Amino acid sequence: MPPLEAWEKVLLDMDAYTDTVHGRIACTKCHAGVNDAEKETAHTDLIADPSEDPRNSCGTCHPNLIEVQTDSLHYTLEGYETNLAARSDAQDPETWGHIQEMMGNHCASCHTTCGQCHVSQPASVGGGLLDGHVFVERASMSRTCTACHGSRVGNEYLGKNEGYQGDVHFRQGRMVCADCHTSAEIHGEPATCENCHPGSTPDEPMPGPTHRYDGIQTPRCESCHISAATGADGVEQHQVHGGQLSCQVCHSVAYKSCDSCHTLQTDDGVPYFETDASYMTFLIGLNPIKSYERPYDYVPLRHVPIARDVFEFYGDNLLTNFDELPTWRYATPHNIQLQTPQNASCNACHGNADLFLTFDKVSRGEVNANQPVIVDQVPPPIP
């Protein structure tokens, strides 16, 4: 995504903005500052992003939305905490203090606010108004969603990984993120039992997710591809494998894996990171988070950029429980294809050890961590 010039980031389009509901509100009501011609005076106590304090900005008109959004993973980044707490001694205040310092320096820039989706680009890519300060109801795929979710999801979906075409939903349907990822999901609206079982139980909200694959699976392919889910589409593989394989096992192609994202600081204290390697993989493994919602035996696995020493700048041996979680993680690659190398025939997959995360493909130091996902025996060929 090309950077915006400094002036471009804050240039208003009042012709368009004045006609909108938000255009009825004075600048200083949300941004504070002073209505003055001199920049220094005008910017006194300026609040660049009022939605950093959502309850006192957006929440004054959108209270119901703010109530749920401030518990969403986009806002809390709880997914990071969940995983790092599992790999470390989170009960030790000193250890957890170091990890929180690291998260504040390196992870917090991914925390998003209302404004960073609906009026400007995310701060993590330098910000800048999307449309002259006109609020957009549906966030832009390229300037918002993939501005953050770019190196893996964005590149897979848009076909930017050399040699791999983009997702069929983009190539043929020109679908954008929000076509599958609903407003309720993105804002973290808690699911209730009645969402899936109308009239069955009192409308009690379920606990919010603690990571992206927690709770109800949204979106899910079967919501549109009903006949594939029920095996009524005449495709034998859907009847044979339904429920045992996640859809991506057969319908995604190679995706990006990364190693060791070391978090560091320059001599003058500017945080940065270094990743050892990133590479294209397609590896099927055992499902490490098998549940009612995700009952699959096999799923694609992606190596995430973790290693025992990635946070050593912040403290020694911070990930004492490193083996608690696999380094090859449940993945939902966003490069779905109707036809893939592994679904070309039964034995394109059965008996093909190259497709499976077997012991020999795991780094020696990560074998213990990956025991739950390593495939001991590749499914045998079909005679």
Add this chain to the structure above:
Amino acid sequence: MNETRTYFFAAGDAPKSGHRLPYRLIGVVVFAFLTGCRAEAQLASSPTPELETPVSEIHTIASLASVENVSLTLPDEEPADEQCIACHEDKQRLIDTAAAEDTVEVESSGEG
């Protein structure tokens, strides 16, 4: 058929039983027309429609209803902060007054 009616009429607006049929017929005709238009549009937008597996209409299993969020009362129109606007509408003035730190630019394709 009672369920169909709820899509077209809010509570209290439902016609008396003797008048329901014309409304239902209108509803069915409009629905059929829109469905036909959508199917044609999908075919036209797909460069190789023969490769596509037919998909059903999107439905709402586990895709939750959107949150009711917008205040029903429009905010009162407030006096515009004319000085703020005058500067932020003026490209040249913004260029001239940009501080050095404002020009720090980030190019990123996202890390997620």
